[in-house]
Amino acid sequence: MGAMANHKIFLKLFKNPLSRKWSERRYRQGLIHFFEALSLHVKAGFALSYSWPETIASLEESICERLRGDLASKTKEAELEETVGEILKRLSRSCWIASYQIWFGVVSELYESGAPLSQAVEAIATTLRREQERDLEAHCRSLPMKVNVTLMIFFLPPTFLFLFGPLVLEILSQFK
C-alpha cells in the first residue's frame, strides 16, 4: 500500500503541469458537443431520460474518457443504475470542473420541475463555446510572449556558454 502511494507521489512529481489544462479543454470540447446534440433531441420533443443516453451513445467514441465516465449512469447498490435525475444531481455536486456544476444544477432543477429544457441546454452549449473561443484567443495572444521567454531562458545561455565558456576555462586554468 505504502509502495503504491510512493509510486503515485513519484508520478505526480513528473506529471506535466499543463496536462490538467489540456484535459480541461478536451472535457469542455466534449461537453459542447454533448449539449449541442442534446439540445437537438430536446428541441425535437424527446424526453431527457431518453435523449441523455442516446446522445452519449452517439458521441461515445469522440468525447474524452473522463467526460464519458461522468455523464454515464453509474451502478448503485443492488445493481441499480442511476437515473438521469440522479446523474444530474451528482454532476451538480461533483463535476470534474467545478465551475460547470452550476449548469448541471440548472438542468437538474428544470428537469425536476418539469419545465422546458431546450433553451437552457442551448444556452449552456453557447456559453461553453464562447468560453472555448475566449480560451483559444487568449492562448494565441500569449503564444509570442511565451515563446520569447522560453527562447531567452533556454537558447541564450548555450550561446553564452559557447562564447564565454572557453574564456572561463582559460581563466580557471590560469589559477591552477
Add this chain to the structure above:
Amino acid sequence: MLLQEVSILQKMGVMTVLFYPCFVFLVVLIISFCALKALGSFSHYIAWREFQAAQGWLGGPSVLRFWFNGLWLLTLLIGFCVSWIWTGKLSFGILSILLVPLVFRYFVRYQEHRWRRSIETSSLSFFNALLGLIQSGRGLSSALFDLAQSQSTPFGKKLKKHLHNYEEGRGLILILSQFRNKMGLPTLENYLSTIEMAYSQGLEIAPLLEKMIPTLEMEQHYKIKTEELRHQMAIQAILAFVMPWFLGGVLFLFNRELFQSVTNKGGTQMIGAMALMIEGVGIWVLWQITKFS
C-alpha cells in the same frame, strides 16, 4: 600504421576529411529513405486495393502497419548493403538505422497532417453546400450523393469512395460511421457523429448544420492560427538552436588555431553537452507550451 593514416589525412586536407563521411552518410540516408518511400507507396496501393481502406499514407489498419514495419527492416538492410559495398564499413548503415526512422516518421506525419488539413478545410464548403441542398428540400442521402458526385474536394472524394457501399446495400448510418472512423479526424468526428445521430433519430438536419457550420469555421480558423504561430515558433527555435553551433563553425573556419586550442582543452566537451542538453529541454518546453489541447 597510425602515422601512415595521419599522413593520408594530411594529404587529403581537413575539409575533405570532414566532407567525405558527411557525403557518404547523406547518400546512404537518401537511398534508404527513397527505397522506403517507393516501397511504402507500392505497399499502400496494394493494401488499399485489397482492403478498401480510405486512410492516409500508412495511418490505417494493422495490415498497413505490418507492411510498414516489414519495409522498414528491408530499407535498413538496403542502407547496410549500400554502406558495406561503398565504404566497406557498416558504420554508415548504423547511422542510417538511427536516422532514417526518425526522418521518415516526421515525413509521414507531415504528409498525413497535410492530408487531414486539406480534408478538414474542404469539409466546410461541403457542409455549406449540404445545408443549401437540405434547405431546398432534399433528403440527407440524396444531398450527400449529389455533392459527392459533383464536388472534387478532398472531403467529397473520400465520401464518394464510401458512398459506393450504399449502392451495394449498406445503410447510410453505417457508411457514415465507417467514414468517420476511417478518417480519424478529431475535429470532424464530433460533427459527423451528431449528423449520424440526428439522421438515425429522424431529427431535422438543417438546424443542426446551421449551428455546426459557424462553430466548425471558428474551430478551423483558430486551429490554423495556432498552427501558423507554432510554425513561426519552430523557425525561431531552429535558428536559436543552430546559433551556438554556427558560432563554433565560424570560429573553426576563420580561426582554426584558436578553435583547436579550445577544443583540445578538457571541459569543452562538457560545455557542448550542456549546451545541447539545455537546448533539448528548451525545444521540449516550447512544444508543450504552444500546444492547445
